[in-house]
Amino acid sequence: MRLASLAMYASPPPLAEATAALWRFISDALKRAGLDDVPDGLDTAVRYDKAWTHPDLLLAQTCGFPYVKHLRGKVLLVATPVYGHPGCDGPLKCSFIVVGKDSNAQSLEDLRGARAAINEPDSNSGVNLFRAAVAPLSRNGRFFSSVSETGGHRNSIAAITAGKADVAAIDCVTYGNVLRFDPGSLAGVRILAETVKGPGLPIITRAEASDEEISLLRQVLRQALDEPSLETACNVLSLKDFAVLSDADYEPLAELERQAQRLGYPVIA
Numbered sequence: 001m002r003l004a005s006l007a008m009y010a011s012p013p014p015l016a017e018a019t020a021a022l023w024r025f026i027s028d029a030l031k032r033a034g035l036d037d038v039p040d041g042l043d044t045a046v047r048y049d050k051a052w053t054h055p056d057l058l059l060a061q062t063c064g065f066p067y068v069k070h071l072r073g074k075v076l077l078v079a080t081p082v083y084g085h086p087g088c089d090g091p092l093k094c095s096f097i098v099v100g101k102d103s104n105a106q107s108l109e110d111l112r113g114a115r116a117a118i119n120e121p122d123s124n125s126g127v128n129l130f131r132a133a134v135a136p137l138s139r140n141g142r143f144f145s146s147v148s149e150t151g152g153h154r155n156s157i158a159a160i161t162a163g164k165a166d167v168a169a170i171d172c173v174t175y176g177n178v179l180r181f182d183p184g185s186l187a188g189v190r191i192l193a194e195t196v197k198g199p200g201l202p203i204i205t206r207a208e209a210s211d212e213e214i215s216l217l218r219q220v221l222r223q224a225l226d227e228p229s230l231e232t233a234c235n236v237l238s239l240k241d242f243a244v245l246s247d248a249d250y251e252p253l254a255e256l257e258r259q260a261q262r263l264g265y266p267v268i269a
Contacts, residue, residue, distance in 0.1 A: 002037045002058035005051035007044075008201050009061075009173060009237070011154065012181040018236035025230055026059070029220040035213070057206040059217065064199050065124035068254040072247065075204040078217050082241035083200070087172025091243035092197040095125040095169040097133065098189040100160050105167075105192055109137055116144040117156040117165035118268055126153060128256055129195035130169035131268050135260040142269045154178065154185065161188030169195060176238060198253050199245055218244065 006023060010016045023042050030038045038058065043051065051060045053074055061081075062071060080091040087094045099105050105114075119126035134143050148165060150156045156168035157178070172194075178186055205217060221242045224230055234240075260266060 001039050002056045003043050003046065003051060003054045003060075004039050004041075004058050005043045005046060005048055005060040007042075007048035007051075007061070008063070009177060012178065014181050014236050015177055018233035021233040022224060022230060022237070022239075025224050025227055026220050029223060030216065033216055033220070035216065052204065055206065057204075059203060059205055061201050061203050063122070063124050063201050064250050064253045065128045065257075066122045067202060067204070068250050069122060071204070074207055076207055076209055076214060077245060077247065077250075078203045078205055078214060079221050079242040080200050080202045080245045081239055082243055083173050083176070084238040084240045085173050085176030087176070087194060087197075088200070089197055090241075091200050091245060093125075093172050093200045094197045095129045095195040096172055096175050096191045097130065097167060097169050097193040097195065098157065098160065098175075099167050099192045100163075101188055101190045103166065103190070103192075108133060108193055111167050111192075112137065112143060113145045114166035115164075116147045116268060117150050117159045117168040118147060119150055119153050119156055119168075121149065121267075124198065124253055125171035125174075126156065126169050127268055128253060129198065131260045131265065132256040133169070133193065133195045134268070135263040135265040138263065138265040138269075141264050141266070143265070144269065147268050157185060157189055161185070167192070173200070173238070180238075196256070198256070199250050202245065202250070203242075218242070 006019050027038050027040055052062050082091050105111050121127055137143055150159055153170050153174045159165040
């Protein structure tokens with residue numbers, strides 16, 4: 001059986017239910033088209049990042065920065081979802097740089113010496129876009145007094161609310177989802193600034209997939225958008241469209257890292 005994993009936007013709970021409904025439609029459509037070994041449900045046992053390079057991968061969603069850093073040549077781009085949240089522009093999206101609601105900071109410069117929280121080092125939204133915003137302000141490779149890794153955007157928000165961190169960069173799609181379905185968890189933070197925009201989280205498949213299979217996957221994803229029974233699920237996910245982007249479209253994310261390196265700020269510090 002092939003592997004399908006769509007774990008990047010799976011919380012709060014309504015998102016998991018909507019994603020499961022979306023997959024049921026995709027699975028059934030692929031089976032009707034004659035594709036073999038399509039799983040009935042999404043895999044929850046394989047860690048999301050391990051799914052990306054799984055030899056039996058059928059479909060997964062990755063992050064743009066891991067794609068340009070580690071996955072080029074190992075996977076194929078299928079499509080990039082277009083979300084309807086503030087901060088999104090077609091398949092592009094920014095991160096919101098958030099601080100505590102009572103923070104005196106009025107600009108990024110005011111955060112010099114603050115305690116930063118990141119979700120994980122390879123994140124585009126939590127690190128790469130954040131680093132690009134801070135790099136011009138850094139001195140001798142540093143800007144913050146400390147950087148802690150929380151393991152997730154919602155954990156970073158919680159760290160600020162609990163007074164354990166002062167600032168984090170939160171993916172605008174995650175922020176929008178939390179604002180809709182768990183707004184209370186945002187009560188302790190406010191948006192200070194937006195980062196530049198870059199291409200969003202692509203849906204991928206294994207490198208060995210045929211052109212015919214890629215075409216079928218794209219066809220079924222677009223069918224899902226027009227399926228009346230999925231109207232509620234797509235609304236919950238704020239899913240508006242799927243764009244087909246090339247490897248070159250993701251190159252600006254790699255360039256952001258190179259720009260930070262040229263400014264002497266290779267890592268968030």
